[in-house]
Amino acid sequence: MRLATVAETRAFGRSLAAQLQAGDLVILSGPLGAGKTALTQGIGEGLGVTGRVTSPTFVIARVHRGPLPLVHVDAYRLRDSGRLDLDDLGIDEELDRAVVVVEWGEGVVEQLSDSHLEVRLERHDDDTRTATVTGVGPRWA
Numbered sequence: 001m002r003l004a005t006v007a008e009t010r011a012f013g014r015s016l017a018a019q020l021q022a023g024d025l026v027i028l029s030g031p032l033g034a035g036k037t038a039l040t041q042g043i044g045e046g047l048g049v050t051g052r053v054t055s056p057t058f059v060i061a062r063v064h065r066g067p068l069p070l071v072h073v074d075a076y077r078l079r080d081s082g083r084l085d086l087d088d089l090g091i092d093e094e095l096d097r098a099v100v101v102v103e104w105g106e107g108v109v110e111q112l113s114d115s116h117l118e119v120r121l122e123r124h125d126d127d128t129r130t131a132t133v134t135g136v137g138p139r140w141a
């Protein structure tokens with residue numbers, strides 16, 4: 001899917017949110033500036049959560065309350081650390097009743113769930129983006 005502007009990326013996030021339910025894991029991949037946080041902002045808008053969705057780089061995980069809460073994780077430092085202890089995130093209790101969106105999560109957090117939705121974002125020279133969505137596991141079969 002072609003995303004011409006950041007507004008379109010957010011709108012795509014809102015439409016994704018309409019498909020999501022508690023316990024869903026969404027893994028966002030793509031380089032710095034690809035629009036992972038912008039997409040998460042759209043997902044947050046669609047879920048109707050409170051608080052501005054910002055880059056969680058310095059907190060690793062942030063919980064946004066709402067009818068369907070959003071747990072927004074930045075796994076960049078987790079993969080960097082070479083040691084992955086998801087228990088350290090303290091989000092175990094949230095997983096079943098929230099939507100969990102993980103930036104830089106590919107190859108790092110798949111084991112959190114038997115299913116996940118992967119959204120790969122590519123950035124083109126004209127500043128448009130392409131999003132490729134792949135569902136993995138029984139939830140998306």
Ligand SMILES: Nc1ncnc2c1ncn2[C@@H]1O[C@H](COP(=O)(O)OP(=O)(O)O)[C@@H](O)[C@H]1O
Nearest residue numbers: 003004005006009032033034035036037038129
């Ligand atoms: N089509 C587009 N989709 C998403 N972001 C875009 C687009 N065009 C320009 N941008 C800009 O690119 C940046 C994307 O940043 P961000 O969402 O933080 O990326 P990431 O989290 O992947 O590092 C924002 O400054 C946004 O305004």
Ligand SMILES: [Mg+2]
Nearest residue numbers: 036037055103
């Ligand atoms: Mg980001």
